[in-house]
Amino acid sequence: MVDAAADALRQMVLDGTLEPGSRLRETDFSKRLGIARHTFRAATQILINEGLLRRSPNRGVQLAVLDGDDIVDIFRLREALEVEAIRLVITGKKEIPEAEDAVEQFNALDDEASWRTVVDLDMSFHRAVIDAAASERINRAYAGVQSEILLCMAQLRPHYDRPAEVAAEHRELLEAIEAGDLKVTEDLFRKHLGDATENLTNALEAREEVTA
Amino acid sequence: MVDAAADALRQMVLDGTLEPGSRLRETDFSKRLGIARHTFRAATQILINEGLLRRSPNRGVQLAVLDGDDIVDIFRLREALEVEAIRLVITGKKEIPEAEDAVEQFNALDDEASWRTVVDLDMSFHRAVIDAAASERINRAYAGVQSEILLCMAQLRPHYDRPAEVAAEHRELLEAIEAGDLKVTEDLFRKHLGDATENLTNALEAREEVTA
DNA sequence: TATCGTCGAATTGTGGAACAATCTAGCACG
DNA sequence: CGTGCTAGATTGTTCCACAATTCGACGATA
Numbered sequence: 001m002v003d004a005a006a007d008a009l010r011q012m013v014l015d016g017t018l019e020p021g022s023r024l025r026e027t028d029f030s031k032r033l034g035i036a037r038h039t040f041r042a043a044t045q046i047l048i049n050e051g052l053l054r055r056s057p058n059r060g061v062q063l064a065v066l067d068g069d070d071i072v073d074i075f076r077l078r079e080a081l082e083v084e085a086i087r088l089v090i091t092g093k094k095e096i097p098e099a100e101d102a103v104e105q106f107n108a109l110d111d112e113a114s115w116r117t118v119v120d121l122d123m124s125f126h127r128a129v130i131d132a133a134a135s136e137r138i139n140r141a142y143a144g145v146q147s148e149i150l151l152c153m154a155q156l157r158p159h160y161d162r163p164a165e166v167a168a169e170h171r172e173l174l175e176a177i178e179a180g181d182l183k184v185t186e187d188l189f190r191k192h193l194g195d196a197t198e199n200l201t202n203a204l205e206a207r208e209e210v211t212a
Numbered sequence: 213m214v215d216a217a218a219d220a221l222r223q224m225v226l227d228g229t230l231e232p233g234s235r236l237r238e239t240d241f242s243k244r245l246g247i248a249r250h251t252f253r254a255a256t257q258i259l260i261n262e263g264l265l266r267r268s269p270n271r272g273v274q275l276a277v278l279d280g281d282d283i284v285d286i287f288r289l290r291e292a293l294e295v296e297a298i299r300l301v302i303t304g305k306k307e308i309p310e311a312e313d314a315v316e317q318f319n320a321l322d323d324e325a326s327w328r329t330v331v332d333l334d335m336s337f338h339r340a341v342i343d344a345a346a347s348e349r350i351n352r353a354y355a356g357v358q359s360e361i362l363l364c365m366a367q368l369r370p371h372y373d374r375p376a377e378v379a380a381e382h383r384e385l386l387e388a389i390e391a392g393d394l395k396v397t398e399d400l401f402r403k404h405l406g407d408a409t410e411n412l413t414n415a416l417e418a419r420e421e422v423t424a
Numbered sequence: 425t426a427t428c429g430t431c432g433a434a435t436t437g438t439g440g441a442a443c444a445a446t447c448t449a450g451c452a453c454g
Numbered sequence: 455c456g457t458g459c460t461a462g463a464t465t466g467t468t469c470c471a472c473a474a475t476t477c478g479a480c481g482a483t484a
Contacts, residue, residue, distance in 0.1 A: 001437075001438070002437085002438090025463090025464070025465095026464075026465070027463095027464075035438080035439085036438060036439045036440070037439090037440090037465095038250050038438075038439080038440095039437090039438065039439080041254070041465095041466090042253070042254070042257065045254070045257055049261050051349075057446090057465090057466090058445080058446050058447065058464080058465055058466075059446090059447070059464085059465080060464070060465065073347050073348050073349050073350075074349060076296065076300070076347045076349065076350060077296075077347065077349040077350050077353060079296065080292045080293055080295070080296030080350060081292055083292070083295075083296070084288065084289075084291065084292030084295070088288070135285050135288045135289065136285050137263075137285050137286060137288065137289040137356075137357070138285075138288060138289050138292060141289060141353050141356075144349075144353075145349070213466075213467070214466085214467090237434090237435070237436095238435075238436070239434090239435075247467085247468085248467060248468045248469070249436095249468090249469090250467075250468080250469095251466085251467065251468080253436095253437090269436090269437090269475090270435080270436055270437075270474080270475050270476065271435090271436080271475090271476070272435070272436060425484100426483105426484090427482105427483085427484085428481105428482085428483080428484100429480105429481090429482080429483095430479105430480090430481085430482095431478105431479090431480085431481100432477100432478095432479090432480100433476105433477090433478085433479100434475105434476085434477075434478095435474105435475080435476075435477090436473105436474085436475075436476085437472100437473090437474080437475095438471100438472090438473085438474100439470105439471080439472085439473105440469105440470085440471085441468105441469090441470085441471105442467100442468080442469085442470105443466100443467085443468085443469105444465105444466090444467085444468100445464105445465085445466080445467100446463105446464080446465075446466090447462105447463080447464070447465085448461100448462085448463075448464090449460105449461095449462085449463095450459105450460090450461090450462100451458105451459085451460085451461100452457100452458090452459080452460095453456105453457085453458080453459095454455105454456090454457080454458095
């Protein structure tokens with residue numbers, strides 16, 4: 001039940017239903033979710049651990065607001081995890097059928113594909129690589145960054161290249177993994193993630209200017 | 213207050229006061245710690261996120277018991293984080309005075325140094341490397357693995373080499389970082405951590421045989 | 425005697441009310 | 455116009471209650 005509440009909250013957060021930085025009053029939300037205050041607090045604790053909410057003493061929880069440093073930092077951790085994952089995949093000669101599926105679906109997209117579709121495929125590609133590494137703890141850690149990335153996405157709407165380009169890039173990543181050259185693949189992933197960081201950072205700056 | 217309770221619990225867990233796998237009954241512990249049951253539950257949630265406790269539905273929380281796969285997995289994540297940290301340190305040309313301190317203290321140890329002292333220095337050396345990377349999220353993730361490593365240490369008492377050897381190995385790591393060759397340093401760290409994994413795994417097997 | 429089912433106590437999960445401590449906003453006052 | 459105060463709102467924590475579930479002991483049956 002606390003898990004269900006956490007899911008509902010996460011949904012709200014990532015949907016954009018909740019304003020970035022908005023405060024989540026306990027009585028308010030517990031009533032709205034039909035749960036007790038304690039249960040709500042337990043649910044928020046889960047999202048706090050995921051980095052989606054922040055708690056300040058005696059001031060309750062707020063929706064996290066991410067600045068440029070946060071984005072860079074999120075991608076630092078993401079890079080650490082993904083690079084280790086591809087190392088494990090390559091040295092362990094593991095198969096990653098889900099990543100292949102994702103690439104195929106990427107190929108099937110036309111230029112009219114919705115932003116959301118592209119993001120989802122992107123996510124599932126990278127998730128597949130992490131899953132293939134088959135490390136429980138790397139997986140858990142990645143779940144955290146993934147939530148934060150989704151939060152970024154919900155708050156910013158970064159510019160995305162044409163689906164075909166995104167597809168090509170991911171196909172290249174997959175082929176590198178399957179070719180089995182660790183160094184080449186690693187560099188490719190770092191570049192891919194670096195580009196994404198830049199993309200998001202730019203989107204953030206653009207929004208700053210608007211709201212400023 | 214929930215933080216204080218979590219600290220007290222963590223202390224108990226890492227002290228070895230609590231048997232591995234033992235159950236933490238809510239009424240029992242909340243009375244013993246002088247807190248309410250809800251507060252205790254909140255405190256346990258923190259340790260669950262650190263990987264020190266586990267909760268099974270309707271069966272409460274138990275002290276985590278780590279098997280060989282867990283140890284390997286913990287060190288997979290640890291490797292990912294430390295390797296990324298040294299990358300950040302080297303490319304950012306950052307100083308790590310705390311690591312230098314640790315190495316100096318290592319050098320000052322004689323062969324009679326307690327196991328605990330060696331472990332503490334080892335920990336603070338690696339912690340220093342992570343800190344130097346100055347990534348909030350890598351730091352947080354590392355805090356989790358560090359707790360789990362301490363749990364390993366509390367449950368097993370792995371064989372440790374003579375302090376002088378441990379000192380030499382860490383001095384080598386530090387010098388590699390300062391020399392600034394990423395690849396060499398990375399390989400050295402991977403080897404260092406791989407040895408530690410083996411060390412702990414052996415200790416685990418040894419204990420398995422005793423208890424069997 | 426061994427196995428199985430049943431019942432009861434213990435424990436967890438959740439709800440609700442209460443209360444001190446703290447924060448916040450509005451208002452009076454200098 | 456700034457400052458301090460008061461009152462209400464909000465959080466952090468406690469205690470109590472109760473349904474649901476688990477666990478263990480006990481007894482019935484083959």
